[in-house]
Amino acid sequence: MVTKIRAQLEETLSAIVVQSVDSNLVSIYDPSKEPALVFFRRGIPILYHGEINDDEILDFFNDNLEPAVKELSDDNFEHLTQASSGATTGDWFIFFSSAECTVCQRLYAVWESVGGKLKRKLNIARMNSLESGISTATRLGVLEAPAFIFLRQGKMYKYSAKQYSPEAFVQFAEKGYTQSHPQPVPAIPSAVNEFLGPLQSYFAAENITSLATLSIFALVALLFVGKKVAKIFSSEPAKTKNKSK
Incomplete structure (x- = not known):
């Protein structure tokens, strides 16, 4: 697959193309199936998901030369998401991770793929639930990582499935959330x-x-x-x- 479009990838992306066979990279970036394509931009990986088609692969990577996932923290969460006031900045799909979570690390490329697919429809973000985002995680009832919460119009929908593929996340964000139980976004807690x-x-x-x-x-x-x-x-x-x- 890579051999056929190697020249085009190198020319359009200015990237070095490497084909890896029987590599442990499969487990590190956790693609749901092989063959898999992972594109690194300034050290941040994005997993391609879609049909094995030369034009689609080139279009996807060219459209995602920059990371699409936003980084949230306790300091900027409410300002950016406007979660308590009804999300005037749009819908947000947030991945709560931690440095100690091995599964979370394997999902970074997958989550970037979700961001690349949905970036024109909603906001895709990531938070560290044990460090910079610990107060927000507590507020939203995140007890472990990985955890995924979809925020829409003052409501939050928890993704509880164990399918961690780009397709599953995209489907949930586009319409699957309507099948889950909505909860009101908790108010901003007082200092006490x-x-x-x-x-x-x-x-x-x-x-x-x-x-x-x-x-x-x-x-x-x-x-x-x-x-x-x-x-x-x-x-x-x-x-x-x-x-x-």
Whole structure:
């Protein structure tokens, strides 16, 4: 397949074309079938999906010389997506990943392929659910990676299938989401809730007593310690005075 269009790929993409046979790259970039074509742009891979047709392959890669997937973080999520106000910036399909997730790393080329296919219809994005996007992941109920959430007009639709092919993701974003249960996008948490949220999730996961009970206990303990400290400091002048005599 590559041999037939090698010259065209090298000429139009200014790319070095390499054919790999029986390579472990198949497992790294997780193509759903072989043969597979992966195009690296500044180190970012995109997996071709479509018919094995010279013109279609050239058109797809030429149309995706630049990465299509947007990078989101807690700092820019609400500003870019407008999720709480009804998504005035369009629909968003977000891939929540983490550095520790092997499956996530194998899906980078696949997700770029989804972005290349849908970039004129909606926004395709990626977030790190354990680092720069941890608050947003908690807010949207993302408990593990990989996770995929489609945002549309103030509602969110979770992709729960285990089919991680470009075709499956594209089908879900175009019409498959209508078959899943929509949930309202949670409001932006206050500073207090944002701080207590992860703690509450941890306590619930560990079957620890309610956060309210623990908070009351902690407050009582803090007051007790505070009184002790205040008593010690209040007695210092008296001790000093006695020593001077």
